[in-house]
Amino acid sequence: KRVRVKLERKRNEDEDSKEKMYTIVEHVMVDSYKGLVNECEANE
Template structure:
């Protein structure tokens, strides 16, 4: 039985923007006090007194550099949510304006 050839997927179709909620409390539970801030900085630049959850927007964008091997890159931005406004939020696709 001959093998099927895999079709190469195009990275252009993967251009998408999504919003996620990250639970920092779950990721930092059990970590010592003086190690929390450096670990949280890897997720997002915050002070030692951390908020439990944060909303971030991940945007996969086309790389304009012709010399780059990667066709896409990810832009991470913080989305401001009012206090106690995380209830019921889920991952969602966001429409982006094409320029």
């Protein structure tokens, strides 16, 4: 099976945390996987 996900890196605002960043993972529904490619979005 295939799964399409969107990954978003965020800066951790909790000063007590060991990690500086964390990742939000979001499931993206698609009708077909045919012809899909990786895309990079610019950070704003």
